[in-house]
Amino acid sequence: MKQIRRLLKIFALFSFLFFGSCESYVPTGSAGAARFAQAPTDRPGLGTKWGETRRSRVGYASFRRADSTHPVATAAIYYNDAAGIRAMAGAVTWQRHWPLLPAATENLISVGLKDQSGRFLPGLIVDDRWFVVGEEGRRYSIVVRNKTDLRLEIVLSVDGLDVLDGGKASVRKPGHVMAPKSQLKVEGFRQSTEAVAAFRFGPVRESYAAEKYRNTQNVGVVGVAVFNEFGTNPWTGEEVRKRLNANPFPGRFATPP
Template identity: 40%
Template structure:
């Protein structure tokens, strides 16, 4: 699969991957008549994400292969709006976490404003939540603290941050190497630029003004991680046991005759 590489501050590297889509499923599920009706975007309150100003972001191609093309190694969804659930007071907000651990701690997911200050995250009813301010810029930040390389497929308001199409595991994504930090600053416009993420009223959001968008998905950021396929030697070394004789210490059963 093809991957694009992004240069960060002349020294840091950020990569993009494009995956071949698998065959479509044999059956499809139609819209349920019982599905709740979603108000028109012009009637929606709260925040979405706008197509902001252009930000320089250069890219190039590399190669990447997923360990499992269809199944993510880990997933995260972060819901955002102009207030946190429960309307927490400022004193409690300051004590909230700023990172989400993914892939058994290999990846740290966080969000920052345009000055690099971390945005607080609240956990409520099994979901992560983030509060934004209309007009403010934000960025998605992932730090690889492990030894594996990952592809990062990300969506904002249900739209892929690279293609602007509906989010799918088959879409290509950024590639994040061990010890590196990936900062996703906006929707990709070209190999050289992205459109900055800015919190906006729902009617002004990108999803509400895109031919591929569905405003029913406004207010959620998705991250899917795919580990890189290892060669046989890498897999053997990863699974090597430093104490293979450290069993439970009890007597094994007799071996059947003839074996």
């Protein structure tokens, strides 16, 4: 009898050690095999984060568009990390200069992305698109140069979001008014008339579009829309004549210095 009690105690102790070491159990076997939760997957490449606050003052100016809903020119700059662009274009040589824009846009403005040291981000042309190469954690800015003698309104978007109000981008929204022959530098999403949240490259899941709207469909592109002022026309008859009469070889012979 004592031996039976001893065996029962040993069995009870063994059961406690075995079963007590597990909080719960899941079925085994192919029919009832457990499927465990997986971490959410992230899109590869870069997005633009809501970065640190930077001082950037703006004022207000009146501007009446010649056409309120149809810009006179548009452009897009696509960005990604080097691996993402190489996957699309193969081996390339990066270039640092103003992007090659559609003809209508190129004659009015120049636009590019610069890094925090003021250098153009390296880029390349894939088909008819301009791509620039970013680096996670690095800050960048959008730089626009007005090449005309007219005032222009420039509407900008990043990842499908308007840079002024952070909402869904639309050409119907107001933009930045540029004086003739001036340059505009936009460093982030505008928080007030005094400050912006810096543009910083980061993982797509950490982009402003993902964190604010849970939508990354348009991550990876910077948009530019150009409006001329009511009563002005960048393509005047005189300008057209100048271009038609442009001489590719104006000098007949070499002259001494």
